[in-house]
Amino acid sequence: MPDNLQVELVAADRVVWSGEASLVLARTTDGEVGVLRDHAPVLSVLVESGVEVVTIDNERVYAVVDGGFMSVANNRVSILAEHAELSHEIDLTKARNDLEQAQQAGDDSPDAEAKVRLAEARIRAAEKAS
Amino acid sequence: MAATLRELRGRIKSVQATKKITRAMELIAASRIIKAQQRAQAAAPYARELTRAVSAVATYSRVDHPLTTEPENSQRAAVLILTSDRGLAGAYSSGVIKEGERLREKLTSEGKDVDTYVAGRKGIAYFAFRQRRVVDSWSGFSDTPTYDAARDIADTLIAAFTAEEGDTAVDEVHVVYTRFRTMLVQEPTTVRLLPLEVVESAERPDTADVLPLYEFEPSDTEVLDALLPRYVQSRIFFSLLQASASELAARQRAMKSATDNAEELIKSYTRVANQARQAGITQEISEIVGGVNALADANAGSE
Numbered sequence: 456m457p458d459n460l461q462v463e464l465v466a467a468d469r470v471v472w473s474g475e476a477s478l479v480l481a482r483t484t485d486g487e488v489g490v491l492r493d494h495a496p497v498l499s500v501l502v503e504s505g506v507e508v509v510t511i512d513n514e515r516v517y518a519v520v521d522g523g524f525m526s527v528a529n530n531r532v533s534i535l536a537e538h539a540e541l542s543h544e545i546d547l548t549k550a551r552n553d554l555e556q557a558q559q560a561g562d563d564s565p566d567a568e569a570k571v572r573l574a575e576a577r578i579r580a581a582e583k584a585s
Numbered sequence: 586m587a588a589t590l591r592e593l594r595g596r597i598k599s600v601q602a603t604k605k606i607t608r609a610m611e612l613i614a615a616s617r618i619i620k621a622q623q624r625a626q627a628a629a630p631y632a633r634e635l636t637r638a639v640s641a642v643a644t645y646s647r648v649d650h651p652l653t654t655e656p657e658n659s660q661r662a663a664v665l666i667l668t669s670d671r672g673l674a675g676a677y678s679s680g681v682i683k684e685g686e687r688l689r690e691k692l693t694s695e696g697k698d699v700d701t702y703v704a705g706r707k708g709i710a711y712f713a714f715r716q717r718r719v720v721d722s723w724s725g726f727s728d729t730p731t732y733d734a735a736r737d738i739a740d741t742l743i744a745a746f747t748a749e750e751g752d753t754a755v756d757e758v759h760v761v762y763t764r765f766r767t768m769l770v771q772e773p774t775t776v777r778l779l780p781l782e783v784v785e786s787a788e789r790p791d792t793a794d795v796l797p798l799y800e801f802e803p804s805d806t807e808v809l810d811a812l813l814p815r816y817v818q819s820r821i822f823f824s825l826l827q828a829s830a831s832e833l834a835a836r837q838r839a840m841k842s843a844t845d846n847a848e849e850l851i852k853s854y855t856r857v858a859n860q861a862r863q864a865g866i867t868q869e870i871s872e873i874v875g876g877v878n879a880l881a882d883a884n885a886g887s888e
Contacts, residue, residue, distance in 0.1 A: 465634055467732040467822060469627040485803050498638055499802035500811045524812065526638050528797040533634045537732060537815070 459511050460492050461531045464518055466539040472516055478509040479532050481525050488525075496528040503573035505580045506534060517542035517580040521573050542580040550577040590865065593858040597851055604847035610673065611840035614833045617728065618768070621830040624729075625765075628826060632819050639816050641799050642809050650806075651747055652813045653781045659756035662692045663700045663720070663745055665738065665778075665821075667762040667828040668708030670727040675839035677763065677771075677832055678707040684773035685761040692759075700745070700755055704738065704825075720745075720753055727832060730825035732818070739818040746779045762824040763831035769838075771831035778820060781813065 459475040479490040482504035501523050508516040523536030554574035560567060643653075666685040668678040689699045703709050703722045712719045721741055726734045748754040758779040763771050801808045 463630065463634070465631045467628065467631050467735075467819065468624065470630050483802055484807075496797035496799045497802060498641060498799045498808055500808055522811075523815075524638060524808075526634070526641070526799070528799065533638075535631060535634050535638070535815075537736065537818075 464534045467537045471539045475511050476508045480507040494527050498526045505576045517583050519577045519580045545577050545581040547581045590861045597854045600847050600850050607840045607843040614837035618833045625826040650809050656756040661698045661755045663755040663758045665702040665760045666708050668705035669832045670706045674836035677835035681763050681773045688775050735822035736818050739821045762828045765827045765830040
């Protein structure tokens with residue numbers, strides 16, 4: 456159906472998820488955006504965060520990206536990130552450990568903050584899925 | 586001849602053992618090529634979308650970015666050579682190193698200094714043996730390159746390119762890798778990585794329409810700032826994947842011919858061994874016959 460959004464969630468080494476959706480939520484550097492169909496073409500920079508996709512069957516897909524981009528045009532949404540994971544691929548205990556480590560190592564450098572943000576986003580996504 | 590017969594049998598055995606090893610390596614390489622190709626295919630969507638995004642920004646904004654600006658007079662160039670970690674791949678590594686040397690000569694003749702960057706233990710060993718300076722090197726991933734490795738390399742090269750001055754500052758960056766054309770043909774290739782030539786989408790966008798008029802968030806400059814380094818990373822990742830597929834193909838071919846040679850060798854050794862055995866038997870027979878005759882003669886004499 457051309458009425459739906461064609462979504463591709465792509466990591467550097469694989470396609471993580473692709474399919475049709477009615478809504479895509481992502482967090483850009485300017486704040487959270489929701490994309491419905493017939494959205495204006497936009498190319499935006501994402502931050503480390505969760506991405507939420509509502510499929511046409513009203514199911515929710517949660518994923519985590521470590522930054523990257525979202526491009527929206529002609530009802531096609533491509534989300535590009537170096538690393539992306541679906542929520543069920545995340546090991547919750549391991550994610551918690553990662554967060555702890557990131558917080559302990561945490562100085563105020565932007566790099567460390569990004570690590571903490573990513574770890575938090577992974578935990579949130581994993582919890583939502585379960 | 587009996588001693589050489591034993592020697593020959595020993596040789597046949599050792600060649601048979603070698604043949605088993607090379608055969609196994611051939612089969613391993615063959616199965617890994619398929620995986621390498623799958624990896625390259627899996628990485629293709631990312632590269633495609635990224636290229637689309639970069640050409641969209643390049644088309645609709647007139648921003649000059651340091652990574653795309655041609656330096657006015659370029660005096661120093663960096664050359665990244667992608668070689669393999671392990672040998673037994675025929676002329677794979679030496680082919681790509683030779684291509685690198687050619688590029689180096691060309692750049693030197695244009696009056697540029699060349700900084701060498703190497704990936705893969707074979708290349709590192711080559712330069713270390715000749716005591717030539719290598720600015721930076723990476724190894725340990727040549728048959729299964731990861732994106733993180735590509736990012737590592739890209740960040741180093743981008744830093745060298747954007748640095749205004751310093752020991753490692755360069756004005757252009759070239760990559761030498763082996764392109765995987767088919768299972769039989771892989772060719773060492775040189776590409777100029779930086780400054781980026783703005784690609785007017787090499788492959789036409791699949792929908793016939795032109796690129797949509799994007800809005801950029803937060804701004805076109807910032808989008809470009811974030812996009813271009815990734816684009817460089819993805820180009821390097823692509824080169825690494827190609828190089829790994831080529832390496833495996835080269836190894837498979839080298840091991841196949843090694844197996845064939847071992848078979849030849851076994852055949853000719855077996856022939857020589859059979860001859861030696863036959864000669865031994867013939868000699869024994871003639872000795873026995875000679876002995877019997879001698880005995881008969883002696884007996885005939887005594888009666």
